[in-house]
Amino acid sequence: MSAAREYFAAIRRAVFSLADGLSVTVSYLLRRPVTIQYPDRTAQPVQRLLPERSRGLLEVDVERCTACGLCAKTCPIDCIVVETGKDAAGARLHTRMDVDLGRCMFCGLCVEACPTGAIRHSREFEGGMARVENLLVRFLDAPRPPAKPPKKGEEPPEKPAGSIIRSRLPGAFAPARRCAGGPDAKPGGAA
Amino acid sequence: MRALAEYLAASWQLSPLGRELLSAGLILLTAIVVFAVALLIAALLTWLERRVAGRVQSRVGPNRVGPLGLLQWLADGLKMILKEDVVPAAADRPLFLLAPYPVMIGVFAAFATVPFSQLLIAADLDVGVLYLIAVTSLVVVGILMAGWGSNNKWSLLGGIRSAAQIVAYEVPAALALLSVVVMAGTLSLQSIVAAQGGWPWEWYLLRTPFGFVAFFIYFTAAVAEGNRTPFDLPEAESELVAGYNTEYSGIRFGGFFLGEFANIYLMSAIASALFFGGWQIPGVTPAEQVGSVWWQALGFLVFVAKAGVGCLVVILLRWTFPRLRVDQLTALCYRYLAPGAFLCLVGNALWIVLVPAGSLFERMVGYGMTAVAAALGLWFVLRMRRHMVSTGDRLDLDLFARGHTRAAFDPAWQARAYGRFRRRRPGEAS
Amino acid sequence: MNPTEIQERLGQRLGASLECGGAGADAFVIVPAERWLEAARALREGEGLDFDYLRSLTAVDRPAEGKIDVAAHLFSYKRRHALTLKTRLDRAAPRIASLGAVWPAAHWHERELWEMFGVAIENHPDLRHLLLPEDWPGHPLRKDYAMPERYQGIPTRRPAPLAEPAAGTGPTNTGPKNPPEAP
């Protein structure tokens, strides 16, 4: 008798639990999808949808850099190289400021170490390249005297975030895309 | 079809040979039309499947090729045709190459007897139901060929699972169909449809309690025969990689794929014809339909809509349920479905004998069953509502919504950019 | 039971005075290598000890002392106390008995110990490489391990573009397009 009861109880359980599951999925036919259609059907450029702290590709503002090399020392995987030299008059020259973004693991330790805010994370992330070597970014075009540590309240004006890396990795970023947002469709640029 | 051939032959005054040729040509033409229609249906079903799956999963689904992504199937088909048709070096070549054909033949040949409307049927066979059961069994041959011919162990396991499954589920499917045949007293699909009526209580589904149960048994068994979730063991992705079609690529894979989708429509169409009154329009008798093109067209639409709902349910099942295990699959068949189907057959047979046709009792049962079905539907809708309310989601009837947009995190973020990159001392607020 | 009591009781059972140390959860006992299995059994079955759970089994290479220290972190769910059982092996020919019979969990740890430190495990039923390929040379977690430059003809290091000297002056942007677009 109990076997028969269990037989029918199993049928009842199966039918109702399956129907209940089905009611969940059917109800989703009548709810709005949560997808955000990256990259071209977002309200704004995706970079703007990221939170402030988002750790994107590194960029270095050489006009702020004092060439102290703390970032390179802190980097756990040695993806930053800072070199200095002397010019003819014997003054200190900043000769090299390279970041291998192909190696960078976006931990942010260099940014924390930097005393002047010269190295920082942008919110750019679309650095796709055909060859990984191309992600070696040289931020210094020519040797220049390193910046002086700024006095309080006299910090130099800051460049718009993302503008440096965009100019250093040309072609990596897609051209201005059609965004549902409209006029400010130029992602990440100086708005 | 034969009538048409004779009519044309008579009007064109053809010789006996000409008659034969004409008749053969017409058959060929019909076959091509049936094949094309089945292909088109299968292709559109792939679109439906992907859109429904998308929406069910809070996604959007294909929406880039053509309006609403409606041409996605064309792009996919083109892609499949252009892809290389790889044959593994160690495969049993002839078996491997031929395997998709039995699958496609098995499904597409069955379309010949689908009564799309009162007149729109390629061949209204006297043995329609038997023909259907017989010809769809061909699928298993193709899958076994694919499983063995691939010379891949996952494929072999898939093929063997499939054989066990399809052979097992033939039994309840056939018995459930026969319980309708008993009621109608004919094997011809058109006659079975004609024996029902347009109103729900005139359908075989709701005319007797046995028909109601038989429908669910048939539907379950048909899903199993079509290798659809929750019975998709032969191609169980997470277990057998892709089962019998692991080694297939290009258009040969497309053959299996289209066969599967055509099969969904086929099973829904059969269910619609046998249990849901097919093309019958409420309040319009078959005799009234014959003369009018408009009634015919409406009947066609009614049929397609009923079958379409069936397809939708099959698709939703796939995106809802996990799959059974091999032993549970056969246990379900032999412990629950097969005895149930047999009881339905016996029950319907007794019903015919004991309940006089057209009696008040029969009508009352019909009304009662309809009320029960409506109550179940209401329960289902209330459950849906409950889920939506409990998670705080809103009803959104825009079925083709393009998804969400998210506001920017903070429009003034750039103004604060410097502060956030400044090095912070321990304890300093960020 | 507090660590001192455990250490005392183990000493009693082994009939030897053992080198002990550490405090709280990091208390340890050092046993001679040849009494490793015996000590493990005593800890597993000893009255009031009941160390039923082998947390981890690993080693520390100390080339300066010519030793490899093996440490088994033990815990008892029943008594809720912890102990680290240690032994010191000769670095030149480290050998140790398998603890698999006491805690089945030890099997995999010992396979790792064997391939990473080269500690031979006695009576291990299935001593195969665990994490490394079967033909991998050397014992990577030893301090003097040098990574082979190539493995089966495949270089083991990735190219390091940073190693190249600065490319002088002028824009050296290297985008996917060549020549690079002007910024």
Next chain:
Amino acid sequence: MSEIVETAGREELILNMGPHHPSTHGVLRFVLHTDGEIMRLARPDIGYLHRGLEKLAEGQSYPGYLPFCDRVNYLEGIFCEQAYAMAVERLLKIEVPPRAEALRTITAELNRIANHHICLGCISMDIGAYTPFVYLLRERERINDLMEALCGNRLTYHYLRLGGVAHDADDAWLKNALAFVDKFERVIPEFESLIGKNEILVRRLAGVASICGADAVAYGLVGPNLRASGVDWDLRRDAPYSFYPRLSFEVPVGKGERGTVGDCYDRFLVRVEEMRQSCRLVRQAIEKLPAGDIRAKVPRVLKIPAGETYACVEGARGELGVYLVSDGSDKPYRLKWRTGSFAAMSIIETVSRGLMIADLVALIASLDVIAPETDR
């Protein structure tokens, strides 16, 4: 079919499951000896994701190794960071400020929920239901957004620092976190309706691959897997650390509701319940969030006194331990990760005898093994 071997008059089919197979999460291989669908032996072959994280530690500074911790297990970054940070802090004898401890707890519990999303989703996906996985990923996305807003990254958080945390959470973030918890607690019943109570799922999991408590302890299973086997043990409650002593929660234990204790369904249910408890914990920790510093004073160049310690936290897969040996320099002398997946993987060979192929898939998923954590 050349590999059908005859052993003791019995034919066995040797199947290679992986390293690329839909249900081996990560890159992982099983060698199956089967008799038809029934398994005689399933032998895991690991190491495909071995990155030498223990060796790498020996060349890193103490703070510099923290970002690597996220890579030990990409699904529970916070726990790995916390275990490592606790080990270093214990050797340094630093007190972490209470606000930092509370923030560690909040992020850790969010991380636990996110991890269980993946686990439960994988269980349902591996037994054939794809949609629950997508729903859980959708919810997980909200956690990722929260973590990104707080830590800066969505997966490899690098949120903890030695002696505290990197960033403070502002009120807006805390409000968002509470909103997530509120919403998510209402999604769990829906998930249960969809799949958790689904008869097919129950039948696929209940009574399958039971691990008894004694075996679980002997093989060193930890966390939800251990609790599912009926062993009532949770480091958060039984060896309290961080902010947990000030929070109240329950520890779910497997009861063998529809099958036997320690079966796959118990492991499933324990995780569902843990997500509920994590929601409670997040809410309490936010309510009790103390004011104050988020980082203790730690010298810039860290030299740690010689010594050794074993620090462990209750990670999403259970006890996640770090055995840290210091020789007084600024680099770890030896670091060993004790991970839950390693133990879980080692028991598969024993448990899987006599199961069917489909059951093995459920077993792997329900043990929540993650290849990077096994291989390190």
